[in-house]
Amino acid sequence: MPGKKEVRQRYIGRVVLDPIEPYEVRWSPVSSGTARRIIVFRLRPAEGVELALEAQDALKPAAQTSVIELSLEQKLVKLPAQSGAKGKKTEQHSTPETTANVAGGMRTVRRREGQLVKAFESHLEEAGHSFKSFQITIEGEPGALTPDVYDETDHVLYEAKGLTTRNNVRMAIGQLADYRRHLHDVEKLRVAVLLPSEPTPDVRDLLAAQRIALVYRTEDGFDGFPLPATLQ
Structure with missing residues (x-):
């Protein structure tokens, strides 16, 4: 009705939460340098459903490039308990693996x-x-x-990969290059790849050639941490 703030809703079909990453936590800048938390649910068409999407339903692009610092408290934010979702952000999960329905049938998705x-x-x-x-x-x-x-203590940005393979490391190199372009105001920024095990010598050389440090998990902790001061 005229003068009302109601928004007309349209049913486009049955959806389900993404079984691997059901939601993302994003932050929207507000006044006084603070940020407002936004929970973005990742919805997928239910099995056998074709959604009635229109051009207007596409995600709107950002109006400008911006960087928001996320404090430890913000990183640890959780959804309400009744949602059944845990964790701090989409790539952090509390269980080592989950089983999910995806295209091609059931498969185990290791986290x-x-x-x-x-x-x-x-x-x-x-x-x-x-x-x-x-x-x-x-x-x-x-x-x-x-x-x-x-x-924040050593000014190191880490990109983690769940598998120690060349393809995963190459992806991490590209991601770090992309992040670094937009974090040019971060003091003395260094970058590193975090892996679950030691890579091959040639992958080590690849990272060194790109001036990217390597930290990988061992039985006793993490080899390569802390980073030497010369890798700047």
């Missing part, structure tokens, strides 16, 4: 990356380091980028 990040953050805490992350929105693009871990 190695989230477990690796969680273990490394505990390692950082034990070492007396403070850490956080960032939310990066890009002008003209929808969604947001969120690096895995930023070690």
Whole structure:
């Protein structure tokens, strides 16, 4: 009705929560330098359903490029208990694996990356380091980028991968290059790849050639941590 603030809703079909990453936590800047938390649920068409989507339903691109610092408290934000969802952000999960219905039938989806990040953050805490992350929105693009871990004590941005393979490392190199372009104001920023095991010598050389440090998990902790001061 005229003068009312109601928004007309349209039914487009039955949806379900994404079984692997059911939601994302994003932050929207508000006055006084603070940020408002936004829970973005990741919905997928239910089996056999074709959604009645229109052009107007597409995600709106960001109006400008921006970087929001996420404090430890923000990183640890949880959904209400009744939702059944746990964790601090989409790549952190509380169980080592889950079984999900995906195209091609049932398959086991291992949550190695989230477990690796969680273990490394505990390692950082034990070492007396403070850490956080960032939310990066890009002008003209929808969604947001969120690096895995930023070690505030040593000025190191880490990108974690759940598998120690060349393809995963190459992806991490590209992600770090992208993040670094938008974090140019971060003092003395260094970058590193975090892996669950030691890579091959040639992958080590690849990272060294790109001036990217390597930290990987061992039985006793994390080899390569803390980073030597010469890798700047």
